[in-house]
Amino acid sequence: MIKNLPSVDDELIVKLRKANENRGLWYYYLLKTAKDKGYNIEEFARKAIRKVGQARKGQYPDTDDLKVFVEAFMDDINKNLFEMELIYINDKEAKIEFHYCPMTGMWTKLTEDQKFLEQICDIAMDVDRGLFDEYDCFDFVLGKTICEGNDTCELYIKKVK
């Protein structure tokens, strides 16, 4: 059973949450329709979302300092939108947990197909994998996710160079 309840009620965040749920709505139907028609979403949608992620590099600092990067990744808006919590950070690794996912918030209104939910969640996370493709010095690892039924999504950012 997926637990995914927001707790931040700031007016701007509520509006942005709705905007992100709307992205989740479009994304869901694009992938669901494609899959139902027999197209291989693993192949084309992963490529698509990865490209979106790679294009996000310009929005983040050109740095090899993990702390500087994490500060930008967890700016005030993202922090409140995804209810992010910095579990730890040291010179080699940071662990961030998301307590709410607005895309999942929409998907769970549309389906209870657990397998499909996990698939589209993992494909959507290619947006972060794509961003980290652009950094030689950082690796990104996705741990447990809300979509799998966990309380939070775990993101690990590792310094590799």
Add this chain to the structure above:
Amino acid sequence: MIKNKPRKETNDVETLQLRAASINRGKWVFQIAKEGLKAGMKWDDIREAIHKAGAYKGYNDFLRTSDIKKFAKAFATESLIKTNDAEIPVLTDDEFVWEVNYCPLVEGWLEFTEDQDFLENLCEACMEVDRGAMDTYGWTLELKETIARGDGKCTICMRRK
């Protein structure tokens, strides 16, 4: 040549954040459509998917009413007017004209391409979201001008049959 610059609210934090969220949605849709087409999807498949998203919005997000004036007032929130630099030049018992002077989706797309045919096809497909919503009311939608075609604004006429 596409003209797509907001005339107002260029320093308003909330509007800029909401525009950024829609630009992001535009990028996701752009890459999914682009890679989907390469994988064999047809524009009609993409239109069908977005139409379904629109039907969801019609039934779940928008005011359920047979009064197009009431619908227009609920649809055109202050945030949406500011985000799209929009106006309502006509509002009668039978017709609601929504004029958009800035499209954040188009802004997102222009970061990836200048291919005019692709932009126009993608714009057409994305307008299925409003057609899908209109179908749930039994109303029609006519797209008279579009930013993606270089008209400088989108004029969307929603009418009771």
